[in-house]
Amino acid sequence: MSETSGRLLNLLSLLQTPREWPGPELARRLQVSTRTVRNDVERLRQLGYPVLASRGAVGGYRLSAGAAMPPLLLDDDEAVAIAVSLGTVTGGAIDGLEETALRALMKLQQVLPARLGRQVDALQSHTARLSRQPRGQQVDSNLLALIAATARDRELMRFDYCDHAGSATERRVEPYRLVNLGRRWYLVAYDVERDDWRTFRVDRIQQARSAGHRFALRPLPAEDIAGYVAARTRQARVKVTGQVVVHAAAEVVEARMRGWHGGSIASLGPNRCLVQLGGRSVEDLAFWLGVLDADFEVMDSPELAAAVRQVADRYA
Amino acid sequence: MSETSGRLLNLLSLLQTPREWPGPELARRLQVSTRTVRNDVERLRQLGYPVLASRGAVGGYRLSAGAAMPPLLLDDDEAVAIAVSLGTVTGGAIDGLEETALRALMKLQQVLPARLGRQVDALQSHTARLSRQPRGQQVDSNLLALIAATARDRELMRFDYCDHAGSATERRVEPYRLVNLGRRWYLVAYDVERDDWRTFRVDRIQQARSAGHRFALRPLPAEDIAGYVAARTRQARVKVTGQVVVHAAAEVVEARMRGWHGGSIASLGPNRCLVQLGGRSVEDLAFWLGVLDADFEVMDSPELAAAVRQVADRYA
DNA sequence: GCTATTAGGAAGGTTTCCTTCCTGATAGCC
DNA sequence: GGCTATCAGGAAGGAAACCTTCCTAATAGC
Numbered sequence: 098m099s100e101t102s103g104r105l106l107n108l109l110s111l112l113q114t115p116r117e118w119p120g121p122e123l124a125r126r127l128q129v130s131t132r133t134v135r136n137d138v139e140r141l142r143q144l145g146y147p148v149l150a151s152r153g154a155v156g157g158y159r160l161s162a163g164a165a166m167p168p169l170l171l172d173d174d175e176a177v178a179i180a181v182s183l184g185t186v187t188g189g190a191i192d193g194l195e196e197t198a199l200r201a202l203m204k205l206q207q208v209l210p211a212r213l214g215r216q217v218d219a220l221q222s223h224t225a226r227l228s229r230q231p232r233g234q235q236v237d238s239n240l241l242a243l244i245a246a247t248a249r250d251r252e253l254m255r256f257d258y259c260d261h262a263g264s265a266t267e268r269r270v271e272p273y274r275l276v277n278l279g280r281r282w283y284l285v286a287y288d289v290e291r292d293d294w295r296t297f298r299v300d301r302i303q304q305a306r307s308a309g310h311r312f313a314l315r316p317l318p319a320e321d322i323a324g325y326v327a328a329r330t331r332q333a334r335v336k337v338t339g340q341v342v343v344h345a346a347a348e349v350v351e352a353r354m355r356g357w358h359g360g361s362i363a364s365l366g367p368n369r370c371l372v373q374l375g376g377r378s379v380e381d382l383a384f385w386l387g388v389l390d391a392d393f394e395v396m397d398s399p400e401l402a403a404a405v406r407q408v409a410d411r412y413a
Numbered sequence: 414m415s416e417t418s419g420r421l422l423n424l425l426s427l428l429q430t431p432r433e434w435p436g437p438e439l440a441r442r443l444q445v446s447t448r449t450v451r452n453d454v455e456r457l458r459q460l461g462y463p464v465l466a467s468r469g470a471v472g473g474y475r476l477s478a479g480a481a482m483p484p485l486l487l488d489d490d491e492a493v494a495i496a497v498s499l500g501t502v503t504g505g506a507i508d509g510l511e512e513t514a515l516r517a518l519m520k521l522q523q524v525l526p527a528r529l530g531r532q533v534d535a536l537q538s539h540t541a542r543l544s545r546q547p548r549g550q551q552v553d554s555n556l557l558a559l560i561a562a563t564a565r566d567r568e569l570m571r572f573d574y575c576d577h578a579g580s581a582t583e584r585r586v587e588p589y590r591l592v593n594l595g596r597r598w599y600l601v602a603y604d605v606e607r608d609d610w611r612t613f614r615v616d617r618i619q620q621a622r623s624a625g626h627r628f629a630l631r632p633l634p635a636e637d638i639a640g641y642v643a644a645r646t647r648q649a650r651v652k653v654t655g656q657v658v659v660h661a662a663a664e665v666v667e668a669r670m671r672g673w674h675g676g677s678i679a680s681l682g683p684n685r686c687l688v689q690l691g692g693r694s695v696e697d698l699a700f701w702l703g704v705l706d707a708d709f710e711v712m713d714s715p716e717l718a719a720a721v722r723q724v725a726d727r728y729a
Numbered sequence: 730g731c732t733a734t735t736a737g738g739a740a741g742g743t744t745t746c747c748t749t750c751c752t753g754a755t756a757g758c759c
Numbered sequence: 760g761g762c763t764a765t766c767a768g769g770a771a772g773g774a775a776a777c778c779t780t781c782c783t784a785a786t787a788g789c
Contacts (some may be wrong), residue, residue, distance in 0.1 A: 099456040099745085101509060101777070102418045106460070106484060115565040119734070126742040130779055140415040145423070146524075150599055153787025155567075155627065160524055166492050167524050168484030171670070176482050177516035178510050184496040192534070194494050201491035203431050208462075208483050212706065216669070219704045220580055249431040251471070277539070310472065311757090352489070353532070362744070388535045390528065415776085417746070435765065446748055451767070469756025470764040479769090 101137075104129065108137050109160070110170035112148060117157030172211055178207055178218045179378035183401060184198055195277040202238065203245050236282050241275060243305055244284055248272040252291070253308035259301045270295065271312045276326045283326045294318045294328045338384050338400040339374045345391040346370070353389050371396075379404040417453075420445065424453050424726035425476070428464060433473030462534065480590050493700055496521055496533045500554035510549045511593040518554065518563050527649060552616055559621055560600055564588040569605070569624035570706065577619045592642045597644045603631060610634045612645045655690045655698050655717040661707040669705050687712075695720040 102335070104127050109125065124131040138148050138158060143409055147163040152154065160167065175348035183205070186198040193234035206214070218239065223247060243393050247254045254272050277283075282299035343350050347364035354362075361373045372393075376382045383404040385391055395402040419500060420443050420521040427434055427442065440447040454464050466472065476483065499521070502514040522530070529642070534555065541632035563570045570588050575581050586602035593599075635641035659666050663680035666688060670678070677689045688709075693700045699720035702709055710716040 099417070099421070099459065101415070101745090102421045102456065103460050105415070105418045106572065109484070113520055113524065115523065115561070119530070121734090132737090134778080134780055136736095136778080139737090140418065143415065144419050150735055151787080152733090152735050155788070156734045156786085158735085162524050162526050162530075164526055166487050166489065166526065168425070169521065169524075171517065171520070172486050173482065174513045175520065178502065178517050179495055180501065180514040182502040182514060183495065184579050186494065186498040186501070194497060197494040197671075198498060200431075201487065201494050204487070205427055207431065208429065208478050208485075210478050210480055210482065213482075214478075216704050217707045219700075219706070224619065228598060237450045245431070280766080313471070313757095384535075386534050389700050390531050390535070437765090448749080449747055452747080454766095455768090466766055467756080468754080468764090472755085472765045473759070474766085519769090599750095604786090624763050629788095 101351050105137055105140060106168075106170070108140065109146070112141075112158060112160035113170055114388075117151065117155075119157045123158065168217050171299060173210075176209060176214050177220065180213075182222045183222050184217070187238040187241060188236055189214050196275075199241055199245065199275065199277075199399060201230060201239075202409055203249075204244060206242050206246070221230065240299060240302065241282060242288065242303060244299065244302075245275055246273055247307050248274070250307075251311050251314065253310045254286070254366075255308045256305040257303045259303075260299060268295075268297075269298075269308060271315070273317060274322050275299070276323050278323070278326060278330065279378075283330065285322060285326060296326055336399075337376060337379050337382065337400070338381070339398040340394060340396040341372045341374060341393050343370055343372050343389060343393045343395060343399075345389075350389065350391070350395075353391075354385075374387075380408075385406045421453055421456060422484070422486070423610065424450075425457065425462070425484060428457075428474060428476035429483075429486055432474050433467065434469075435473045438472070438659045439474065445561040463707055489526075492511075492525060493529050493532050495537065496525060496529075497536045500533070500537050503554040503557060511598075513560065515554075515557055515591065515593075518558060519565070522558050555620065556615060556621060557598060560589055560615070560618075562590055563623050564590070568626050569626045569628055570602070570621060571624045572621040573619045574613060575619075576588075584611075584613075585624060586613075587631070589633060590638050591615070592639050594639070594642060594646065599632075599646065601638060601642060613695055651697050653692060653698065653714075653716070655695070655714040656712040657702065657709050657717075658659065658688060658712060659686055659688050659705060659707050660684060661705075665708070666705065669700075669707075696724075699724045 107127060108123065111123065118141050120134050120187045123134045127134065127137075129137075138150070141148050145163060145165055146167040148158045149161045151159075156268055167358050177256070180202065183198050183202040186194050191242065209217070228338050244254070251271075253269060255267065257265055258268050268288060269290055270288050271286075272284060273284045276283060276285060284297045284299055286295060286297060287293070288295045342365065346368055347362050347370040351362055351372055354372075363373075364370045365371055374382050374385070376385070379398070379400045382401055386405060387408060395405060417725070424439065424702060425444060427439065434446050436450050439450045442452065444454075445453075454466070457464050459478075461479060462483040462582070463477050465475045466476045467475075485696055486644055496518065499514050502510055503518055525602040527617075539552065553603060558572070567587075569585060571583065571585050575582050584604060585606055586604050588600060588602045590601040591598055592601060600613040600615055600618070602611060602613060604611045658681065662684055663678050663686040666686055667678055670688075679687045679689075681687055690701070692696050692701070695714070695716045698717055711721060
């Protein structure tokens with residue numbers, strides 16, 4: 098069996114603990130010689146995880162921040178805390194993070210042991226009780242996770258749905274994508290009985306459950322699925338736009354904007370690119386420019402420039 | 414170099430993606446033969462990470478939930494989303510999760526690449542602007558993280574402090590522990606100028622920075638550090654208590670209660686134990702009993718029994 | 730200077746690993 | 760019912776990595 102891979106993971110887990118580990122102690126814990134510990138540390142470093150070492154009598158090893166995220170090895174309660182806090186964010190507590198948070202939550206829930214899942218449920222029902230539903234009704238993050246999981250497994254789904262006229266129907270659909278728009282979540286799915294694509298508001302879905310059967314993937318009705326939903330729900334997603342020249346490589350900007358919101362990027366050379374932004378307000382745009390963490394010039398919109406200046410003032 | 418350990422991590426990362434991976438595609442991505450992929454899957458299973466495999470034409474491999482948390486391999490934006498949401502929870506958004514959330518946040522921040530750290534800061538300043546500070550002033554989660562990191566590294570810390578009388582002083586302390594009590598965070602530290610232990614309210618700390626020098630650990634002034642802070646701040650941590658017999662092994666209960674709040678546990682046999690609970694209200698106690706996810710009997714407190722019944726009604 | 734620590738070279742025996750062959754079993758689809 | 764995708768795993772053999780036991784050297788704190 099794979100002794101050394103498991104030991105490396107174990108070592109990573111120890112090194113993520115907020116303390117320093119002397120080599121001999123690591124050797125004792127991992128049941129190997131200290132030379133092997135040094136070899137393992139070297140291996141981790143070659144894998145790109147920077148292991149700091151301080152010498153001297155109070156020295157030891159510790160994992161520090163590097164270029165890439167190392168695998169996170171979580172305790173049970175840490176995993177629960179992360180799941181719960183992600184659930185609140187998915188519910189719309191923070192602007193613009195919903196979809197990314199849902200992705201992270203999915204990843205976590207896929208591997209979260211069942212007993213911890215029950216703890217998360219209990220805690221979330223508690224927090225739902227506490228939060229006074231600041232704006233609009235909260236979406237149940239468990240329902241979102243259920244839908245996302247069903248879509249991932251390509252399983253047919255059944256649920257009861259109330260359309261905007263108030264009439265209730267039972268649906269059988271092939272779920273494809275979840276889209277966050279404003280304060281609402283929408284499900285894009287293929288309705289097998291009506292034989293066409295439909296968009297459902299998630300907060301109107303009840304009694305959702307998997308119907309077991311698996312389906313073959315169809316081509317989606319549109320490339321830009323968020324735009325598709327926006328058009329169908331007649332909800333203007335983009336209210337203001339702005340053009341900005343950012344002093345960074347197009348790939349870098351693309352990576353940093355990933356998961357946040359739409360917009361097009363055109364390269365203007367190795368270290369400059371033109372970004373077309375869209376958002377609900379100039380303040381939003383100004384804020385996301387700040388997240389980019391790069392120099393930029395506003396090209397076309399005086400309102401955006403003013404908003405940027407205001408944000409700058411606040412930081413200063 | 415360690416080829417196979419890196420490949421196993423890579424494989425884990427792929428399998429955590431919300432989709433199914435056919436063996437041949439994994440082999441292509443990992444640059445090995447399909448037989449080796451099967452061997453790797455077998456290795457992961459032996460390490461305790463259950464890899465589901467579905468056969469047939471649309472089959473493939475996928476990681477599912479097992480007994481223990483596997484290492485989480487996060488994208489950049491997922492890591493940012495988790496850090497931001499943990500920050501809001503640490504600020505006191507959810508009752509009882511603060512300390513655990515801070516632990517998880519520390520673990521994440523220790524290995525979070527610097528560029529992502531800046532994104533997290535920007536997003537958090539945005540959310541601070543959004544949330545209308547629902548109750549009391551929010552604590553800056555960055556400050557908490559800084560203090561925790563300084564304590565971890567055993568470095569002297571300097572900061573400006575306003576005591577309750579309003580007089581400002583500059584302090585040099587050895588930071589030891591952060592304690593959450595009610596809606597406030599406290600730092601237990603050794604004041605090197607006053608040559609004694611002191612307890613500081615974190616929201617009164619300003620201009621905190623590390624003083625570089627490392628110090629040798631001293632024995633803490635008390636075993637139960639939360640109780641120590643509660644006594645010193647004359648803030649009753651425990652207002653109500655209750656005695657409960659839980660139908661589960663003492664170790665199980667201890668593991669599930671870890672990180673939540675104080676209380677003593679005494680074993681009454683292989684599958685029963687007596688738990689002494691303390692909390693701010695009977696509703697809190699009733700709720701945490703729910704999180705335990707085990708049968709129980711309330712022994713002494715009729716108020717607690719009533720609260721439990723109320724929670725049960727709400728669930729039903 | 731003493732003692733803790735990290736760092737890493739060399740040698741050698743052992744183990745694991747990876748590939749290339751097989752053969753079977755299973756699920757979905759035409 | 761066949762066809763074709765998938766997972767599952769045995770066998771063999773050559774190559775590569777691993778682990779340990781020895782060294783020696785450098786560094787930080789008391």
